[in-house]
Every structure is written in structure tokens, then in C-alpha cells.
Amino acid sequence: MTLLLDKPTSRVAPAGKAPYWTMRRRDTLAGWLMVAPQLAGIVVFVLVPLGLVVWYSLHEWNVLAGTFNFVGAENYKAMASDARLGPVLRATGLFSVGLVVLNLSLALFLAVLLNQKLRGTVVFRTLFFSPVVVTLVAWTIVWGFLLQDNGGVNAFLNLFGIDGPNWLRSGGTAMVSVIVVQLFKNVGLNMVLFLAALQGVPAELYEAARIDGASAWARFRRVTVPLISPTILLTMILTIVGSLQVFAQIAVLTQGGPGTSTTVLVYYLYQQAFQFHHFGYGATLSLVLFLIVLVLTAVQWRMRRRWVFHEA
Structure with missing residues (x-):
């Protein structure tokens, strides 16, 4: 009696030849798919x-005339000789430095206060966080x-006998006003x-420092700041990048x-591209903005090993 055996359902690799879909290749494929x-x-x-954008920067694109002509490096030469670009970059730097310093300092100060076990902290957290969820344009319009000459700020100052300036129409106060609004x-x-970072600092470290006789400032400088330094790095990068991309506040408040x-770089870019219809030159300016953001982010990321906790 002959026994009939079923054919094997899986193909066995020939002797001496490894199967193609190895475990490593399957894991690699799964990773790429994810x-x-x-x-x-x-x-x-x-x-x-x-x-x-790089391609457009090499052309002169006039939407109204319907022309798109290759000009090579002419836009870059025009940028090098642009007399307005210097003041624009200075205004951009002033806005970014002012906003970053004030934002990070005030945010850390408020966080330290609200981290204390005081009454009403939930109300103050909601009060300070609520502007974040308000629409940017609505916030700026209000x-x-x-900030108008006869607006609410000057009306409040008049109660104390102070004659406030026209905040948005004076060169000395316009930039400060825009920074405060964004702040x-x-x-x-x-x-x-x-x-959130402060609440993650172990209380035992503060107690040990207090037993050793460290003052409140020493505990903040030696314990708090090192342990929340990763969050400081994150907020610094986000705030710097955001400050370099500000547009709506300038467009609504001061034009x-x-x-x-x-006139910061983003608004100047908008003027050249969409008001004066110099799209090629606007693309060139956008590349300058991209390089500035890239360099600043790379420098901060490279310097993190010197001061960020766990990165040394």
C-alpha cells in the first residue's frame, strides 16, 4: 500500500543559499513603511x-505682465545693494532679541510663582494661558x-495725569508696542x-540643598535651572523661530x-512679493530668512552640550 504525502506548503531555500526576506530586512521594511x-x-x-523657492530666486516673475524670465544671480546682486535691507535686518534683530529675552524671563518668573502652593494659582494659570488660544488676528486688532492715541491704554494713563504717546505712530514706541503685544x-x-518642567524637579534635591545652607537664589541657580535646561532649550528654539516669522502683528498694527x-524681514518679503510684485526678489529674501533660522537653530543645538543637563 502506497502512502500519498501532501506537498509541502512552504518553499525551503536551497542548501547553501540564505532566504531573501531575513528578519533584518523585514524589520527594515517595516521601519521604512512606518x-x-x-x-x-x-x-x-x-x-x-x-x-x-531657489528656482524662483533665479527668475524675474511678473504676474501682472505674465512674464517669467531667467535672470541668474541678478536678484542676489540686487539684495546686496538694497539700502533698505540693513534697517530691515536691524528691526528684525531688535524684535527677536527683545521678544525672546522678555518672553523667556517672564514665562520662567510666572512659572516659578505659580509652582508655589498658593491659593488662586489655577485662576492665574488660566488667566495667563487664555491669550494663547485666542485668534491671533482678533488679539492684534483689539x-x-x-494702543491708539485715544485708546484704552492712554485713557488709563490719563487717570494718573500721564499724557500717553501715540504708541503705534511713534518710532520710539512702535517696536516696543509690537513686542509687548506678542509677549x-x-x-x-x-x-x-x-x-511642567518645574513640577518634575525632585523635592529631595531642594531639601538637600536647603540642609547644606544654600540660599533660595543658589537653589534656583544650582538645582532648578540645570534640571529644567532641556525645556529652556526647547522654548528658546521655538520662541526664536517664532519671532523671526512674525507677520500678522506687523501687518495689522503698524504696516x-x-x-x-x-519692518521685519517677513513683512519686507511680503511687500516685495505681493505688493510690488517682485516675486523673484521675494523668493531671494525668503532664502535669507531660511538660512538665518537654520543657522540660529544649528548653533543652539550645537551649544546644548555645554549647558543642557544630561547632554554633556
């Missing part, structure tokens, strides 16, 4: 637009009315991030004036 959506987003929304808009976000005192 990151594929993110990579596709980076290619479509970052690399392709960046390449197009502040535009408050109160976003300080709550950094405050919440700092507050870059008076003169060019509040």
Missing part, C-alpha cells in the same frame, strides 16, 4: 517648496484699538512648559511703520 508618511510630508511640503499673546505657552522702524 516613517513613509512623515518622509512624504517632508518631501512634498518642505523639500519641493524649498527647491521651487490691541490696535487699545502677552504667547508668554502663557512657555509658562505652561516651564511649569511696517513709522518709516521702516517695525
Whole structure:
């Protein structure tokens, strides 16, 4: 009697030849499939637009006339001889430095206060964080009315006999006004991030420092700041990048004036591209902005090993 054996359901690799789909290759394929959506987003929304901006910067594109002419490095030469670019970069630097210093300092100060076991801290957390969820344009329009010559801020100052200036039309106060408006808009976000970091600092470290005789300032400088330094790095990068991309506040409050005192790089880029229809030159300026953000972020990331906890 002959026994009929079923055919094997799996193919066995020939002797001496390893199968193609090894465990390592399957894991590699699974990894690429998982990151594929993110990579596709980076290619479509970052690399392709960046390449197009570089391409546009080599052309003079007049939408009204319907012309698109290759000009090579002419836009870069025009940028090098642009007399307005220097004041624009200075205004951008002034806005960024002022906003970053005030935002991080005030946010950390508020977080330290709200981290204390005091009554009413929940109310104050909500009060300081609520501007973050308000629409940016609505927030800016309200502040535009408050900062007018006969607005709410000057009306409040008149109660104390102080004649306030026209905040948004004076070169000495326009930039300060824009910085303050942006400061109160976003300080709550950094405050919440700092507050979360402070609540993660072990209480035993404070107690040990107190037993050793360390003062409150010494405990803050030697214990608090090192342990929340990763959060400081995160908020610093986010705030610097955000300050370099400010547009709505300038467009609504000052339109870059008076003169060019509040004309930051993003608003100047907008003027060249969409008001004066110099799209090629606008693309060139956008590359300058991209390089500034890239360099500042890279420098901060490189310097983190010198002061960020756990990075040394």
C-alpha cells in the first residue's frame, strides 16, 4: 500500500543559499513603511517648496505682465545693494532679541510663582494661558484699538495725569508696542512648559540643598535651572523661530511703520512679493530668512552640550 504525502506548503531555500526576506530586512521594511508618511510630508511640503523657492530666486516673475524670465544671480546682486535691507535686518534683530529675552524671563518668573502652593494659582494659570488660544488676528486688532492715541491704554494713563504717546505712530514706541503685544499673546505657552518642567524637579534635591545652607537664589541657580535646561532649550528654539516669522502683528498694527522702524524681514518679503510684485526678489529674501533660522537653530543645538543637563 502506497502512502500519498501532501506537498509541502512552504518553499525551503536551497542548501547553501540564505532566504531573501531575513528578519533584518523585514524589520527594515517595516521601519521604512512606518516613517513613509512623515518622509512624504517632508518631501512634498518642505523639500519641493524649498527647491521651487531657489528656482524662483533665479527668475524675474511678473504676474501682472505674465512674464517669467531667467535672470541668474541678478536678484542676489540686487539684495546686496538694497539700502533698505540693513534697517530691515536691524528691526528684525531688535524684535527677536527683545521678544525672546522678555518672553523667556517672564514665562520662567510666572512659572516659578505659580509652582508655589498658593491659593488662586489655577485662576492665574488660566488667566495667563487664555491669550494663547485666542485668534491671533482678533488679539492684534483689539490691541490696535487699545494702543491708539485715544485708546484704552492712554485713557488709563490719563487717570494718573500721564499724557500717553501715540504708541503705534511713534518710532520710539512702535517696536516696543509690537513686542509687548506678542509677549502677552504667547508668554502663557512657555509658562505652561516651564511649569511642567518645574513640577518634575525632585523635592529631595531642594531639601538637600536647603540642609547644606544654600540660599533660595543658589537653589534656583544650582538645582532648578540645570534640571529644567532641556525645556529652556526647547522654548528658546521655538520662541526664536517664532519671532523671526512674525507677520500678522506687523501687518495689522503698524504696516511696517513709522518709516521702516517695525519692518521685519517677513513683512519686507511680503511687500516685495505681493505688493510690488517682485516675486523673484521675494523668493531671494525668503532664502535669507531660511538660512538665518537654520543657522540660529544649528548653533543652539550645537551649544546644548555645554549647558543642557544630561547632554554633556
